[in-house]
């Protein structure tokens with residue numbers, strides 16, 4: 001079993017059973033995607049004309065009948081708004097003087113308002129550091145916490161300088177405004193954002209399958225001096241609940257495939273019943289820029305819970321959602337006291353996808369299919385897969401289990 005509460009390392013401890021292999025094969029049949037195959041994607045930094053720069057990055061992904069707007073910003077803590085509309089003509093409107101005022105309500109809008117089908121937000125509120133020297137694996141938090149870094153009190157680069165239209169990417173790079181110990185003298189925390197005109201998979205692990213309906217975030221902590229010899233890091237993420245509940249965190253079994261060797265899970269956060277918005281990630285982070293099995297660390301996620309009181313305000317969330325106040329938050333923690341860690345190279349990276357519609361589902365790679373065909377014989381495999389598809393096809397979504 002690879003249950004979340006068990007001794008899960010996420011990396012190489014458990015193997016999928018033959019039945020799981022076959023059921024995954026069955027669910028590898030093409031899904032009726034509600035999104036669009038390709039989109040015209042454009043990136044634009046919307047300047048406020050102020051110093052220090054106020055970063056607002058607008059990713060607009062236009063399809064035949066819909067437009068997705070991703071608005072990434074470091075006005076306040078790093079945050080992203082995701083707005084899906086049912087027209088190719090919707091537009092973002094920013095009123096900077098309102099957005100930067102103490103009452104930013106209405107400072108960001110997507111027009112026409114009645115074209116909005118889905119909207120939500122993620123806010124990256126705090127970076128945690130724990131002393132992992134003397135902790136066992138199961139403990140939560142994973143060691144004594146050092147004072148956290150509030151990401152609302154970071155200063156960030158000018159996003160315009162890192163905007164790359166060729167790769168549809170941009171990087172927000174920041175360090176604490178107030179850093180008396182000089183921990184970030186040679187270091188930074190970076191949020192690299194990338195959009196995609198179609199589906200595919202990056203060359204670097206964890207090689208998350210993306211589509212034109214998704215946007216990828218890679219968080220990297222590089223070169224910052226840790227406060228202990230065995231520091232573990234964590235990230236607090238806030239989001240908006242839909243209605244009375246927090247978004248659901250789920251764990252999907254995945255297959256040991258050439259795309260993500262030995263990672264058997266895909267974790268996701270769903271804002272509602274599908275299709276809605278989702279966040280998806282593999283429970284793995286890396287301790288070297290050369291990512292591979294040797295540098296893989298487990299990433300644990302705690303389910304979201306209501307947490308309005310202590311969270312720093314995000315002006316862009318307030319500007320778009322106005323008086324919305326049911327914030328939920330969850331923690332991600334990276335690494336364990338044994339195995340590779342941040343201490344190896346003062347490097348930590350983790351990736352996720354944010355999108356709308358049906359989350360991308362890994363199919364078996366041609367290599368693995370080839371091996372299975374060779375092992376089982378093609379006719380037997382086709383018969384088995386066909387039978388299982390009939391049996392399991394309708395259960396595809398009910399196979400998901402909540403993480404908690």
Ligand SMILES: *[C@@H]1O[C@H](CO)[C@@H](O)[C@H](O)[C@H]1NC(C)=O
Pocket residue numbers: 049050051052053054158159160161
């Ligand atoms: C950010 O960089 C762009 C391009 O280099 C420049 O035009 C702009 O003035 C900069 N903004 C600030 C606030 O420095």
Ligand SMILES: *[C@@H]1O[C@H](CO)[C@@H](O)[C@H](O)[C@H]1NC(C)=O
Pocket residue numbers: 036064065
């Ligand atoms: C877009 O809308 C038109 C007309 O409603 C429809 O015929 C077409 O199939 C839609 N295209 C997509 C990609 O959904």
Ligand SMILES: *[C@@H]1O[C@H](CO)[C@@H](O)[C@H](O)[C@H]1NC(C)=O
Pocket residue numbers: 095096097098
């Ligand atoms: C921006 O908001 C302010 C305050 O509500 C308002 O006075 C101003 O006209 C708005 N600017 C634009 C361009 O809409």
Ligand SMILES: *[C@@H]1O[C@H](CO)[C@@H](O)[C@H](O)[C@H]1NC(C)=O
Pocket residue numbers: 134
């Ligand atoms: C580790 O924890 C145990 C039990 O809490 C304690 O006895 C031991 O001294 C600790 N070791 C270090 C190096 O802190």
Ligand SMILES: *[C@@H]1O[C@H](CO)[C@@H](O)[C@H](O)[C@H]1NC(C)=O
Pocket residue numbers: 182183185186225
């Ligand atoms: C930062 O880098 C410089 C030059 O490499 C080095 O002298 C200094 O000790 C480093 N500072 C920290 C806090 O690591």
Ligand SMILES: *[C@@H]1O[C@H](CO)[C@@H](O)[C@H](O)[C@H]1NC(C)=O
Pocket residue numbers: 227228229
């Ligand atoms: C870190 O390791 C060094 C050498 O092993 C040791 O002298 C030092 O006390 C350790 N520091 C902490 C904070 O544990």
Ligand SMILES: *[C@@H]1O[C@H](CO)[C@@H](O)[C@H](O)[C@H]1NC(C)=O
Pocket residue numbers: 128141145236302307329330331
């Ligand atoms: C995340 O972990 C820190 C440190 O253990 C804790 O103070 C904080 O409340 C946690 N946040 C959430 C949303 O659970």
